[in-house]
Each structure stands twice: as C-alpha cells, then as structure tokens.
Amino acid sequence: MLTQPGPIAVVAPSHAFDPERLRRGMALATQAGLSLLPFPDLEQRHRYFAGTDAHRGAQLVSALTDDGYSAVWMARGGSGAMRLLEQLQGKRLRADRPVIGFSDVTALFSALHARGAGPLVHGPVLHSLEGTDPTDRQHLLDLLVGKPGATLQGATWRPGSAEGWLCGGNLCVLAALCGTPWQLKARGAILVLEEIGEHPYRIDRMLQQLAYSGVLDGVAGVAVGELIDCDPPSSADYTLRDVFAERLAPLGIPVVGQLPIGHGSRNSAFVWGATARLGDGQLTWEAAGPIKGMV
Secondary structure, three states: OOOOOOOEEEEOOOEOOOHHHHHHHHHHHHHOOOOEEEOOOOOOOEOOEOOOHHHHHHHHHHHHHOOOOOEEEEOOOOOOHHHHHHHHOOOOOOOOOOEEEOOOHHHHHHHHHHOOOOOEEEOOOHHHHHHOOHHHHHHHHHHHOOOOOEEEEOEEEEOOEEEEEEEEEEHHHHHHOOOOOOOOOOOOEEEEEEEEOOOHHHHHHHHHHHHHHOOOOOOOEEEEEEEEOOOOOOOOOOOHHHHHHHHHHHHOOOEEEOOOOOOOOOOOOEEOOOEEEEEOOEEEEEOOOOOOOOO
C-alpha cells in the first residue's frame, strides 16, 4: 500500500492529545519498520483542539498534497476535523496516499472519498496504538505493507447476506455530516457504524437522522462495531441489538453486530472502497484494484 517514497506524515487535525501517548504510539510504528515524520508544533492547543483551525488545516492540506510523503497518519481523533473540510476545497488531493485514522477522522474520510483521495484506512490513530489489541495492531501494520484484508467475527442481528463496497465509521460524526456538502453517499455499501459514550435513545435518534437524510438509501448491509459505554440501564427491557434491528428493519438488509471495530481495544482496520461481504455473523473484506498489493 505504501507505494510512494518518503516518510509517513503525522498530523493532528482534531483534538489535543497526550504527547507521551503519541510518542509511544509512534515508537511502536517505528519499531515495526515504518518511517514517521511528525509535523512541527503538533502540541499546540486552541481550546480543546490541537491548534487553531488555520494551523491544523494548513498542516492537513500539506500532508495530503505535498510531494514526499508515503501516507498520512492522524495523531488523534476526538473532534475538530469537520471544521477543516472547507479548507480542502479546490486542493489537488493525492489518490495514491493512504490516510489512516478513525473516530473524528470519519468526517475527513467522507470528504476525501467523494474526491477520490486515499486509500482511506479506518484504523487506530497513533494516540491509541499502544492500547490497541496486538492482533489488530499487527493487522494494521501488515495492511500498510500490502498484505490482504480480513474476516471479522461478530453476531447476526438481522439475518441475510450482502455484498458491497466498504465504508463508514463513527455514527455520531456521520450523523453530524447530514445536510452538509460532505454527507456520506453510501448506496450499495456495507456501512460500518461504531460509537462510544452515547445513550441508546441518542443512537436511535442518529440512526433516524441517517435514514431521513438519505444516507441509508440503497445501503446493502450494516456492520456494527463496538458500542463502548452505550449500554441501556440494567433495568431496561431492551438491548442495543434491539435498537439497531428495529430502526434498520424497514431497509430489509442484514445487520451484523459486535464486530471488533471501534473505540475499545479491538479496532481491526479496514479500507474504504474494499469489496465486502456481510452475513453469517461475519464481515469479510478484500481490497481490490489499485489498493491490493500497493507495495
């Protein structure tokens, strides 16, 4: 996948981060043989962001457009990337440069996918790399040197099987994009959704927002990752599975839940646009065309 010479650019388009956690994540990547180049002044702060919009946006645009970088790896998620999407307008984005991240980076992925940039690798940010399950960490590192996709085991929430192109990420961020120029167009897709720290009624509301806005129109299937700290109260007579199954039932599509993708220790990387199959409690995907074997 890393076809271009040069180091991997490390940028921080979102939340402020713990510098030590970032350094430990970078050390793990370096030990695996990857060359990283953090942009200067990453530790700036503006409120809860890693610097002002102008600072973060300029570095992001540079990482995505300048010659000399083999990939772009986000320091942290959190929030803030959505504020930078306008700065990408009119820029000549590279279509041969992997971009790695998740969580808040979902907003960036939706915008980049519409522009043909990438490949887009939904996987651990450097800030979370040391806390990622070693199997998933190795899977990401293998993916960056051109090794194949994966089969992820979950549980059947709505029966059936489907095939489509793979996309998605954080549910809250995808809902926030609704009604904007960067709203995800997911027709024909296996749509991945994961979340952290949201009550079930909020998850229900965000799913309804995706439905009303047309994001779910023509979706082939939904793959639900980890839902960290989202459980109903112990006295509830329903589960998160019930919330998703009921809200997605009108679509008549398969839903697989409990997949190892998200904000917990399990965060198995996947590539937007890869061919995916959903069914029998599994998500299987394989990169194809210009992504497969990009070494």
